[in-house]
Amino acid sequence: MIGIFDSGYGGLTVFKPIIELLPEYDYIYLGDSARAPYGGRSGEVIKKFSEEAVEFLFKHGANLIIFACNTASSLALRHVQEKYLKGPNERERKILGVLIPVAEEAVKTTKNGHIGVIGTKATIQSKVYETEIHKLKPHIKVFQQACPLLVPFIEENWHKKPEANSILKKYLLPLKSTHIDTLIPGCTHYPLMIGQIEKYMGKKTKILHSGEITAGKLKEYLERHPEIDSKLAKNKNRTFFTTDNPRRFKEFTEQHFGMKIKMPAQIELG
């Protein structure tokens, strides 16, 4: 089974393109909405929450986990990979993030070597996008900008209001002057504002779609790793878990993603 982990609803922007590209697999989605958003929390706390999520997903039958959340990918992915995948489990289980696929795509996309990254405070402070991009091409210039108020606006469904647009412009203004030709929206919520981001940044800047990139990379990965792929159930089951109100989760999913889903089960982590 493929497990998708996010701090809340945002990971649905990754989940949706994944199930569109790979519909035959079984999926469990875990959204830790009771403790979302993660983006303003310390690295230590994000690691602890991520461990709990990984343990839950493994226990419920996931062999392959996708960290849809950029904050968790940035702050905790390496940590949980080291903790849970060393030794006998190394070939049986896998945990992948959104970060490396997106960094690779950004490096492929840029022509002028100027890449922008927007994300939560925790993601930006970790500088992991910069690190991954520099591993691939050390001379690329990476310009980062934390946008902490975008997630609350999106969660409120007020992200199309003029105030949200004005806040967005305040965040993007310093990036505009850097002549980036590629922008990474480094938070699963941001695709819901992608039209506004594209409009403000203009046609010279290509805005990457993290969800679609991650879905494509997952497909390639499964083709390259039949030993993992053969262990994944393919009965088109989708199961949702949330740590907060299941009804609210279902409503948000149906409203923002046009997906009809079964009522999630409410669980406790930690």
Added chain:
Amino acid sequence: MIGIFDSGYGGLTVFKPIIELLPEYDYIYLGDSARAPYGGRSGEVIKKFSEEAVEFLFKHGANLIIFACNTASSLALRHVQEKYLKGPNERERKILGVLIPVAEEAVKTTKNGHIGVIGTKATIQSKVYETEIHKLKPHIKVFQQACPLLVPFIEENWHKKPEANSILKKYLLPLKSTHIDTLIPGCTHYPLMIGQIEKYMGKKTKILHSGEITAGKLKEYLERHPEIDSKLAKNKNRTFFTTDNPRRFKEFTEQHFGMKIKMPAQIELG
């Protein structure tokens, strides 16, 4: 010892007037910043988090706990009072909220019988302010408004920006037309925007100061209950606990409240 519980930093707007009015007591402050804000969470989750906080504070020597957080007071206070204060502990321990003192003050203040309440989504949906006001005077009209984006703006320290002001006006606009003469800022964060709220609502509306009201009521309570008061240590100790980064907690406290505090201890709840 007196324990002060809040979902994060916001409770400091209650803590500060309390220690100014009652400086001689020992205090422990617990801010659950790793899971803040509580305002968008379900009642069930808020009850669980509040139980964990109460157990922690009792275990660390609190005899009297103040729920500074309006959301926790609204959704979980009665629940924890019933769970932890029945039976042999009834005379030894006490848990008080901010809600009833503020509701009483609002009823005393209003002349035209129109009271407004602003708060988080969870507080407003619970309708507890309305319920408490109607217990005192059933004919008072209560007008409520959830303001979910104010806390994120304040936590970002962007609450003086024009966008924050514009969002605030959008929230307050429906209240203006109701001719309220008294407004309850039903969230511990809101005192940090009180100037803007007063300016927009105008001189005809009295904005209550929940922190000062709670401090005054606590003083009265201790004078009326010497059996509780005599058990409280009075060595002017102040100890801080947080579930997230202690350094960030200390910085926020010193920046926004001008209080020099000892480095908080980081703890885990749940």
